[in-house]
Amino acid sequence: MRTRFPPSPTGMLHVGGLRTALYSFLVAKQTKGEFLLRIEDTDQAREVAGSVDAIVRGMEWAGLTVDEGVMMIDGVISEKGTRGPYHQSKRLPIYRKYVDQLLASGDVYPCFCTAERLEKMRNDQAARHVAPMYDRLCTKLSTEDIAAKIAAGEKHVIRMKVPHTETITFNDDIRGELSFKGHTIDDQVLLKSDGFPTYHMAHVVDDHLMDIDIVTRGEEWLSSLPKHLLLFRYLGWSPPRYAHVPLLFNKDKSKLSKRQNSVSVDEYIEKGYLPEAMINFLAMLGWNDGTTQELFSMDDLIEKFSLERVQKSGAIFDIEKLDWLQGQWMRTIPLDDFVARIRPLVEENYPEAASDKDFTKKAALIQERITFFKEAPDMLGYFYKEPTVSMNLIASKKQKIEAADVPRLIKILIETLDAISEKYWNEASIEAAIRAAMEKESVKLGQLLWPLRAILTGREYSPGAFEVAAVLGKGVTMKRLLTSAKEDL
Numbered sequence: 001m002r003t004r005f006p007p008s009p010t011g012m013l014h015v016g017g018l019r020t021a022l023y024s025f026l027v028a029k030q031t032k033g034e035f036l037l038r039i040e041d042t043d044q045a046r047e048v049a050g051s052v053d054a055i056v057r058g059m060e061w062a063g064l065t066v067d068e069g070v071m072m073i074d075g076v077i078s079e080k081g082t083r084g085p086y087h088q089s090k091r092l093p094i095y096r097k098y099v100d101q102l103l104a105s106g107d108v109y110p111c112f113c114t115a116e117r118l119e120k121m122r123n124d125q126a127a128r129h130v131a132p133m134y135d136r137l138c139t140k141l142s143t144e145d146i147a148a149k150i151a152a153g154e155k156h157v158i159r160m161k162v163p164h165t166e167t168i169t170f171n172d173d174i175r176g177e178l179s180f181k182g183h184t185i186d187d188q189v190l191l192k193s194d195g196f197p198t199y200h201m202a203h204v205v206d207d208h209l210m211d212i213d214i215v216t217r218g219e220e221w222l223s224s225l226p227k228h229l230l231l232f233r234y235l236g237w238s239p240p241r242y243a244h245v246p247l248l249f250n251k252d253k254s255k256l257s258k259r260q261n262s263v264s265v266d267e268y269i270e271k272g273y274l275p276e277a278m279i280n281f282l283a284m285l286g287w288n289d290g291t292t293q294e295l296f297s298m299d300d301l302i303e304k305f306s307l308e309r310v311q312k313s314g315a316i317f318d319i320e321k322l323d324w325l326q327g328q329w330m331r332t333i334p335l336d337d338f339v340a341r342i343r344p345l346v347e348e349n350y351p352e353a354a355s356d357k358d359f360t361k362k363a364a365l366i367q368e369r370i371t372f373f374k375e376a377p378d379m380l381g382y383f384y385k386e387p388t389v390s391m392n393l394i395a396s397k398k399q400k401i402e403a404a405d406v407p408r409l410i411k412i413l414i415e416t417l418d419a420i421s422e423k424y425w426n427e428a429s430i431e432a433a434i435r436a437a438m439e440k441e442s443v444k445l446g447q448l449l450w451p452l453r454a455i456l457t458g459r460e461y462s463p464g465a466f467e468v469a470a471v472l473g474k475g476v477t478m479k480r481l482l483t484s485a486k487e488d489l
């Protein structure tokens with residue numbers, strides 16, 4: 001199947017757009033078809049410089065490789081394919097040709113109404129509580145009137161004629177069977193007075209000429225679908241399949257907005273999200289494979305995704321879920337790659353990390369807990385710098401540790417660990433020694449582990465005490481315990 005993503009270059013790549021693009025991409029890939037990127041730049045007033053670049057880079061980052069259309073070639077935005085151009089602004093003669101065909105067949109008509117007249121008409125309709133619709137005044141013009149107005153250079157648009165008595169039915173790949181009553185459909189403008197087509201005309205022509213098999217797009221277009229189906233019919237073409245993807249919502253069920261969430265893909269890239277996490281998250285906004293599986297790689301998605309399983313109702317954009325997936329994907333990075341990513345960040349803060357032979361061991365400890373690479377310097381800080389430890393941190397109701405017990409607990413830890421020789425200093429022997437001390441001194445395991453971990457890391461959350469002590473080594477472990485014993489915490 002040939003599918004496409006046709007964004008308008010009106011700003012950044014939107015996360016909702018990336019999700020729609022992903023669904024299209026998956027359908028193409030699972031059928032070994034082609035995925036196209038077309039730029040819908042027919043609204044020149046809304047165009048924002050740099051958006052095509054942001055869109056192309058965002059798609060590349062996400063792994064949505066484009067087979068045809070607009071793409072980056074050797075660092076330059078270019079076009080590839082035999083059905084171009086792929087920027088709509090470069091296709092104006094093509095649209096004109098089909099508009100002329102429609103004028104000849106009588107399926108469209110020129111409309112000379114001014115903006116002022118249309119506004120007045122809409123206000124009157126609003127006052128009468130009727131839906132805003134063009135009143136078809138210009139359909140009353142004779143061929144001579146039209147010719148004269150055009151000869152006089154009067155500004156006009158081209159509108160489609162919608163049959164009011166017809167009911168248009170269609171089967172959407174996600175929504176199922178839909179039907180629309182003709183009298184509720186406006187005579188849509190197809191060609192603007194500046195010679196540019198509207199989305200309605202342009203996408204129909206392009207999706208036909210570019211041999212698109214299935215159009216996956218946002219649900220906001222669903223109400224325009226009957227116009228598009230009519231246009232295909234007027235032009236003598238069969239329409240592609242359509243799949244209208246449900247909207248995205250903020251947590252409070254309002255429409256996804258910048259006020260509550262970052263909506264630009266660039267912001268997520270900047271924050272350090274992995275493309276794997278983002279793709280996994282976006283795929284599951286409104287889709288699941290019917291099992292409890294939550295981690296899906298792009299390959300899994302290509303294999304398992306299906307439009308039939310996309311839900312009809314809107315999906316909540318839940319950042320906590322994204323962060324959880326981000327953590328899961330961080331764990332899957334091969335340790336050497338993980339080390340390569342975090343090492344420069346850690347060295348920037350702790351130059352001594354450059355010569356640290358145990359760096360990989362330390363990295364392995366935090367890879368289990370990290371969400372973003374940029375957290376690494378902070379998470380590894382206590383390995384390079386003695387932490388400040390307070391009684392507040394060590395005394396803990398949850399662990400049943402009273403401040404008054406702390407000196408005794410530290411003393412037990414010092415005696416117990418000092419008895420392990422350097423040679424046998426490892427996680428297993430540290431654990432065995434502490435478990436034995438727990439029995440001997442009639443204390444709970446947590447009453448020893450919590451202070452040990454707190455003293456070694458200075459943090460409320462960190463890898464476990466045995467692991468940290470083993471990696472820190474006997475020398476540093478004993479030094480930190482002795483310091484804490486001496487200090488008035």
Ligand code: GLU
Nearest residue numbers: 006007008040203216217
């Ligand atoms: N240019 C349209 C948009 O950005 C494309 C909609 C479609 O996928 O057909 O919303």
